[in-house]
Amino acid sequence: MTNIRRILVSALLCGTTSAAYTGTPVTYSIxxxxxxxxxxxxxxxxxxxxxxxxxxxxTPALANYNAEINPKAHHSFGTWIRFYCEKEGVEKAFKGMxxxxxxxxxxxxxxxxxxxxxxxxxxxxxRGNSWNGAGLSSDQTSGDEDQRMRNFGxxxxxxxxxxxxxxQQVMFLKSPKDSTIPQVIQLLQSIxxxxxxxxxxxxxSKASVSSH
Amino acid sequence: xxxxxxxDKDSFPMLISPPFLPKRNENESDEAYVRRSMTGDxxxxxxxxxxxxxxxxxxxxxxPPFEHNVDLEIRxxxxxxxxxxxxxxxxxxxxxxxxxxxxxxxxxxxxxLKHSTEIGEGENGKVExxxxxHHLRHMPPAILAMKIGQKVWRKDPIGSAGYxxxxxxxxxxxIIADDANARKLMGRIQGDVPLGGDGRQDACYGDMHxxxxxxxxxxxxxxxxxxxxxxxxxxxxxxxxxxxxMHFENGHCTMTTYREDGxxxxxxKDDELPGAAYEYQLYETATKLYPQQPAAGFELxxxxxxxxxxxxxxxxxxxxxxxxxxxxxxxxVNLNGTGVVKLSDADFPHxxxxxxxxxxxxxxxxxxxxxxxxxxxxxxxxEINRISDGATAEANAQAISLxxxxxxxxxxxxxxxxxxxxxxxxxxxxxxxxxxxPDGRGMNDASFAxxxxxxxxxxxxxxxxxxxxxxxxHFEPREFIIHFKKCRWLSENELTQMLPTSAMRxxxxxxxxxxxxxxxxxxxxxxxxxTELNKSLRKYGIASSPWRTAAFFGNATVETQWFDKLYxxxxxxxxxxxxxxxxxxxxxxxNYIKYWRxxxxxxxxxxxxxxxxxxxxxxxxxKNDALQDMRLPNLxxxxxxxxxxxxxxxxxxxxxxxxxxxxxxxxxxxxxxPSLKRETEAVGHVSRAYYSCVSFGQVAAxxxxxxxxxxxxxxxxxxGIVARYQAYSHALTVLTDRLAFPDMHGQPQDTPEDHKxxxx
Numbered sequence: 026m027t028n029i030r031r032i033l034v035s036a037l038l039c040g041t042t043s044a045a046y047t048g049t050p051v052t053y054s055i056x057x058x059x060x061x062x063x064x065x066x067x068x069x070x071x072x073x074x075x076x077x078x079x080x081x082x083x084t085p086a087l088a089n090y091n092a093e094i095n096p097k098a099h100h101s102f103g104t105w106i107r108f109y110c111e112k113e114g115v116e117k118a119f120k121g122m123x124x125x126x127x128x129x130x131x132x133x134x135x136x137x138x139x140x141x142x143x144x145x146x147x148x149x150x151x152r153g154n155s156w157n158g159a160g161l162s163s164d165q166t167s168g169d170e171d172q173r174m175r176n177f178g179x180x181x182x183x184x185x186x187x188x189x190x191x192x193q194q195v196m197f198l199k200s201p202k203d204s205t206i207p208q209v210i211q212l213l214q215s216i217x218x219x220x221x222x223x224x225x226x227x228x229x230s231k232a233s234v235s236s237h
Numbered sequence: 238x239x240x241x242x243x244x245d246k247d248s249f250p251m252l253i254s255p256p257f258l259p260k261r262n263e264n265e266s267d268e269a270y271v272r273r274s275m276t277g278d279x280x281x282x283x284x285x286x287x288x289x290x291x292x293x294x295x296x297x298x299x300x301p302p303f304e305h306n307v308d309l310e311i312r313x314x315x316x317x318x319x320x321x322x323x324x325x326x327x328x329x330x331x332x333x334x335x336x337x338x339x340x341x342x343x344x345x346x347x348x349x350l351k352h353s354t355e356i357g358e359g360e361n362g363k364v365e366x367x368x369x370x371h372h373l374r375h376m377p378p379a380i381l382a383m384k385i386g387q388k389v390w391r392k393d394p395i396g397s398a399g400y401x402x403x404x405x406x407x408x409x410x411x412i413i414a415d416d417a418n419a420r421k422l423m424g425r426i427q428g429d430v431p432l433g434g435d436g437r438q439d440a441c442y443g444d445m446h447x448x449x450x451x452x453x454x455x456x457x458x459x460x461x462x463x464x465x466x467x468x469x470x471x472x473x474x475x476x477x478x479x480x481x482x483m484h485f486e487n488g489h490c491t492m493t494t495y496r497e498d499g500x501x502x503x504x505x506k507d508d509e510l511p512g513a514a515y516e517y518q519l520y521e522t523a524t525k526l527y528p529q530q531p532a533a534g535f536e537l538x539x540x541x542x543x544x545x546x547x548x549x550x551x552x553x554x555x556x557x558x559x560x561x562x563x564x565x566x567x568x569x570v571n572l573n574g575t576g577v578v579k580l581s582d583a584d585f586p587h588x589x590x591x592x593x594x595x596x597x598x599x600x601x602x603x604x605x606x607x608x609x610x611x612x613x614x615x616x617x618x619x620e621i622n623r624i625s626d627g628a629t630a631e632a633n634a635q636a637i638s639l640x641x642x643x644x645x646x647x648x649x650x651x652x653x654x655x656x657x658x659x660x661x662x663x664x665x666x667x668x669x670x671x672x673x674x675p676d677g678r679g680m681n682d683a684s685f686a687x688x689x690x691x692x693x694x695x696x697x698x699x700x701x702x703x704x705x706x707x708x709x710x711h712f713e714p715r716e717f718i719i720h721f722k723k724c725r726w727l728s729e730n731e732l733t734q735m736l737p738t739s740a741m742r743x744x745x746x747x748x749x750x751x752x753x754x755x756x757x758x759x760x761x762x763x764x765x766x767x768t769e770l771n772k773s774l775r776k777y778g779i780a781s782s783p784w785r786t787a788a789f790f791g792n793a794t795v796e797t798q799w800f801d802k803l804y805x806x807x808x809x810x811x812x813x814x815x816x817x818x819x820x821x822x823x824x825x826x827x828n829y830i831k832y833w834r835x836x837x838x839x840x841x842x843x844x845x846x847x848x849x850x851x852x853x854x855x856x857x858x859x860k861n862d863a864l865q866d867m868r869l870p871n872l873x874x875x876x877x878x879x880x881x882x883x884x885x886x887x888x889x890x891x892x893x894x895x896x897x898x899x900x901x902x903x904x905x906x907x908x909x910x911p912s913l914k915r916e917t918e919a920v921g922h923v924s925r926a927y928y929s930c931v932s933f934g935q936v937a938a939x940x941x942x943x944x945x946x947x948x949x950x951x952x953x954x955x956x957g958i959v960a961r962y963q964a965y966s967h968a969l970t971v972l973t974d975r976l977a978f979p980d981m982h983g984q985p986q987d988t989p990e991d992h993k994x995x996x997x
Contacts, residue, residue: 082547083887084358084768091881103806105885109765121764123757138757163758167740167751168798176801178758191758193801 059219062086065110065186070215073208075104085109090212098203102174102194106209111180111187118187122178124148124159131159141166145175149210154217156183162206164198173198177209183218251354251724252391252731253315254974255715256370256410259302261975263910267722270974275299275715277407280612285713286594286652287612292601293654295711296369296411301398308406310377310394314368314718315352316730319383321702323347325374326694328400335694338687341403345695346373348380348395349703355728356422357440357583358768362726364421367703368714369411369658371695374399385702390996392974412717413656413709419593423651426710427595429587436580438544442775443582443723445483445541446589450576451476455568456558475564480588481572483541483559485778487908490515494562497588499642503562516778520835520899527555530837532896539776541572541579547888548836582723590642590649597653597708601666611647648713659707660696663689725780726771729764735790736799737967738993740960741918741925748918748959750925753799755995763800766887770820773891777899783972788907788936791965793894795957796822796940804884812852813861818883820894821940826852826864828943831900832893833879844871902945906935911969915979915990918959926990927959928966928978937961963989970994 058077059068063086075092090106111118123138124131131148140146144163151158158181165173175196180189196204255274278284283298301308325346336343348370355362373396380395398408420426424437432448457472480495494502507513519538527534529551536543537557543550557573585591594605655666670680698707741750774780779789805817817824826848830840854863882889909932917924934952939945941955966989977985
């Protein structure tokens with residue numbers, strides 16, 4: 026059953042994300058990684074044959090996901106997601122990433138982050154199983170024009186856990202067709218928190234961003 | 238100019254400077270500079286911790302240095318937040334005015350800053366303290382326009398010294414903290430440093446200290462060329478407990494032995510080996526003395542103990558022999574021997590005078606017997622110029638030494654007592670003055686009422702504005718600043734400040750100047766890597782001076798493309814996948830192997846040979862086929878993991894850079910006082926200035942080329958050298974108190990031309 030499901034999902038993925046590829050889609054079977062670090066614990070479905078490991082020697086501990094998502098891109102690059110466990114609360118976590126929840130949508134938190142227009146900042150709502158969050162991409166504006174990159178930061182908030190992370194490169198600005206943002210979002214949205222049941226039932230009105 | 242930004246809750250770096258910033262003398266130590274900058278107090282008239290009528294006094298009365306015919310302005314001692322600003326009253330001749338008291342006018346302008354900072358890792362490393370600047374006669378417009386809760390930055394002008402009891406050009410300067418923060422700052426709030434075990438690890442900075450119990454044995458082997466461990470040949474010690482301090486500076490290491498009363502037994506320098514520069518050789522010494530785990534051995538040599546957990550000392554009881562002065566001569570001692578306790582300045586050693594007095598339960602009369610004894614010594618101060626014969630000279634020297642220690646103990650007192658600035662405690666503090674005492678310290682009702690009005694006029698304290706009750710711990714500001722200048726644990730905000738706001742580069746043969754922006758992703762990455770980076774800067778001595786720290790960041794920021802890339806990931810480079818990783822972009826198989834071996838990992842010579850041959854081939858072909866993992870039979874999955882760790886593990890990201898710094902000898906150049914030369918490049922039609930510096934250029938070349946570079950002609954070939962110079966100049970302005978940057982007319986300025994601080 027599992028195998029059949031893997032194949033189906035894999036095939037479906039190739040169909041839905043092929044626009045991001047410049048060459049023949051590379052098909053991987055789905056792996057479910059599980060990682061625990063610094064008080065956070067989650068699983069993530071991996072569609073790209075990558076690795077997800079917590080650091081072993083560093084304080085605070087982090088988790089790293091590494092994969093070659095788009096090896097056939099014209100100018101390929103590795104995808105490296107750094108996850109860290111945010112301990113200082115939901116609001117500060119998102120503020121630290123330059124975002125806040127306003128009304129019914131994620132917006133730029135201009136108190137903490139005032140990007141220039143040429144950074145082309147964009148916000149992406151993220152939604153997973155029992156959690157909500159958002160990601161923010163911005164462009165490098167200095168250095169060799171051919172090497173400039175788009176980066177991506179995000180936070181996701183479960184009932185008890187808040188995980189944030191960064192990807193320094195989701196695209197070479199010269200090759201927008203090779204952007205890996207769709208795949209990164211797909212990876213992130215597959216995250217399921219483990220041991221994240223609230224200590225006490227959360228009333229919808231008090232559930233902070235995780236209830237949106 | 239003061240920049241005002243919105244308050245946030247981030248902590249600020251433990252970078253601290255005196256409230257006056259006169260020009261620095263050449264080769265002047267931090268301590269000498271701070272002492273010269275902060276003068277004016279006198280016993281009975283603005284001294285700490287006890288002043289007039291033996292009353293507790295929470296701060297110092299300081300007078301500004303005079304420079305270019307003007308008094309220097311008072312400046313914020315650290316980044317902080319404005320929590321109180323007391324308006325300045327117009328000076329009045331009315332003798333009944335509450336501020337005309339005690340002989341004349343006292344200015345009432347007042348600024349209080351709250352400093353949330355870090356001295357180490359974890360919750361105990363996060364501290365808050367306040368600096369109080371009282372009796373100001375003037376404040377700059379930027380400060381007057383500020384709202385409570387807004388940021389003030391270190392070195393920002395905040396006012397001018399006013400009048401204290403009619404004495405012009407004085408202000409009251411005070412540093413305080415509450416119980417919880419005093420405990421975090423000093424590691425305790427009562428008694429002496431416990432000597433039952435090693436000192437704190439969450440904070441460790443400055444000099445290292447060792448407690449040698451009376452039972453310690455010594456060795457009399459005459460020499461210890463680095464790399465040859467002396468065979469212990471026991472010699473009886475003096476039979477009394479001693480304390481040894483280990484101080485690194487400019488490549489050298491001085492060991493000073495103290496008795497418990499603080500008197501000095503003697504010193505040794507670089508183990509008294511001719512021509513040695515002990516600190517510069519720490520990497521070589523660690524690899525020779527501790528071949529199984531040099532990285533842990535390096536910590537043993539630097540800290541006297543292994544603070545980290547990633548690298549463990551092998552064997553666990555590895556010895557650490559140093560030559561120290563004893564009452565009967567100089568002998569060797571194993572500082573990692575049984576019973577030896579290891580501490581650092583973060584433990585505020587009591588034998589160096591640090592003491593804590595809790596006088597919170599009384600009024601403002603000092604009744605602490607030890608403090609009073611220190612104020613009124615039995616032995617009168619001796620004037621050294623009256624020395625005539627040898628015996629008198631020795632006696633006088635002893636007396637002077639004791640006098641210095643007495644003053645030191647007094648200054649290194651942290652005392653908890655009622656603040657002078659809370660009017661609601663006036664009766665409790667000074668009510669006793671209404672009852673004349675035998676010594677005549679009494680007041681009649683009218684006098685007391687005048688004092689009460691005066692007290693009210695200069696009080697500002699409320700629990701709301703300071704967030705703490707009015708019985709804080711008071712620290713002697715000079716000693717506090719001198720002490721915490723040694724800390725240099727950098728906060729997230731500080732690390733970000735280290736990045737210049739713009740940089741130049743050559744693009745298709747033309748110079749361009751670009752803004753250096755910090756994305757939220759990069760900011761978050763810095764946050765998660767900061768602890769390990771700080772530990773590495775501490776371990777490799779990079780944090781020990783602003784010159785070294787600036788030289789490190791002048792390179793690290795450019796090497797990592799402004800902290801964006803911890804892995805070069807240049808698939809077209811002939812050396813890929815052994816391309817740059819970590820804060821200084823460790824590159825090439827040889828350097829990776831050197832780092833792994835330093836960390837005690839076994840790499841066979843055959844594997845090294847295979848990788849070296851592959852690198853040679855790749856270099857000659859200018860393509861990386863030979864270096865691909867699948868082409869290297871001896872390359873294990875474990876080694877690939879280790880290679881990846883240097884970009885993924887914050888520990889390795891930082892340690893690889895520190896180790897590289899150590900073995901490349903970068904500090905030998907970084908330690909030279911920077912001589913900054915203004916140069917320009919044309920950016921479009923605009924001439925843009927930057928500051929070259931030969932000693933930093935040698936650091937940059939050493940980092941970029943991989944070995945010490947003495948030929949200054951090679952500096953120009955360093956990749957991105959102009960941007961590195963700009964990053965270095967920028968870091969210097971963040972890290973130092975005052976430097977001279979020549980302008981286009983050759984006149985010294987405090988900041989580089991067109992300097993824009995990064996204030997986030």
